[in-house]
Amino acid sequence: MKISIEKKLLSLNYPWKISRNTSYQKTNFIVCMEQDGKTGLGEVAPNIRYDETPERIMQEFKQLDQNKFTNVLPPIDDFTHWLNQYNLSQSFRFGLESAFIHLFCETENINVCDFLGTEPINETDTCFSIPIMEPENLEKFFIQWKLDRFKALKLKINKESGIELVNKLSQLTKQSLRIDANESFTSFENCMEFIDKLHPYNIQFIEQPLSSNLSDDYKMLRKNCPYSLFADESITNEMNVELISEQFNGINMKLMKAGGYLNGIKILKSARHFNLETMIGCMVETSLGIYSALNLVSLADYIDLDGFLVVKDEPFGFVTERNGRIYRK
Known part of the structure; x- marks a missing residue:
């Protein structure tokens, strides 16, 4: 399983001002997981309120041992155990977990809501x-x-x-x-x-x-x-x-x-x-x-x-x- 990450610089329609700061653009990331021609994507939206920065996300990505699942799509429990070895920003953890679940569901041809046990609402x-x-x-x-x-x-x-x-x-x-x-x-x-x-x-x-x-x-x-x-x-x-x-x-x-x-x-x-x-x-x-x-x-x-x-x-x-x-x- 190959994991890659892409930085997305997002321009905004208007200044996004809340009580603690103002943003004129956002830097998010897209996590991509690939296995046997199938792809799963997950988004990462760092939040400075929790000390998450683009630089920190990239540092955490470089820490990941991608050799763990080189030629196999693991069960969700094994993947979760692997994730929990790292002290990750929660937004990055979500990007990784969601990309994996999307890839798993694509590979197994099942709906994400069915996998999660939630009601599908479109x-x-x-x-x-x-x-x-x-x-x-x-x-x-x-x-x-x-x-x-x-x-x-x-x-x-x-x-x-x-x-x-x-x-x-x-x-x-x-x-x-x-x-x-x-x-x-x-x-x-x-x-x-x-x-x-x-x-x-x-x-x-x-x-x-x-x-x-x-x-x-x-x-x-x-x-x-x-x-x-x-x-x-x-x-x-x-x-x-x-x-x-x-x-x-x-x-x-x-x-x-x-x-x-x-x-x-x-x-x-x-x-x-x-x-x-x-x-x-x-x-x-x-x-x-x-x-x-x-x-x-x-x-x-x-x-x-x-x-x-x-x-x-x-x-x-x-x-x-x-x-x-x-x-x-």
Whole structure:
């Protein structure tokens, strides 16, 4: 089995600004596994929040001992054991595991969902995420990107201009709003000050308003917040589900943070066992990553898979969007 990796420099349709940084382009990678004329692809979307950089991904790729499976496609357990020998970035681990599973399913002529034990769903609604911008620019952005076609919008905010952005967007539309602060607030008190001002607006839920290490603040917030709270940055490849259930009402599982399909399924099922709502999200990714995430949407209550819409000249076309719904080709 041959493993290769290709760097993909992705230009973006607009600056992607969240509370902690702004991106004008993204560097992702495509993992390719080949065996006996068959091919499996997996995407890697490094996240600087978890100290993942393009340089680190390439260093980790060079560490891999490719002689282990030179002329054979191993069972998934053997491949997983091989992966676990390395201390890999979770996004790279997902790229490797997904490429392997795609290759295995191609070789065995089975559907990926059948292999994973999930229900195959080829189309679904998604929300659209709006980056942080000056409030006066929201109307032009809303019209330019025809955002009224989506049933729900996710609004990225920071603590400095959050309420102004919510107010402006609410003047433009009655769509449900999902507020995503990406850890912008610093305490229970200043977060509640913001939340108390949201009453006039059509808020569906709030995502990760505080830093993931503010456990006690989250416990107080869960008891006092009138909206559902969803964890994002607090959900990585390891989840203390009992603690998360004390802090949040739901989780946003992203495969790039879970480190693989198998662990992503485990996280989603564990969350549901503790009566947490589930969402499947994404990074800024090509349609390859979104195509992969669609294999797990049957385990999610909410779908946030619009990351490929940020990419200018998206290179693959594995997924398309029409009228706020995404379709797998």
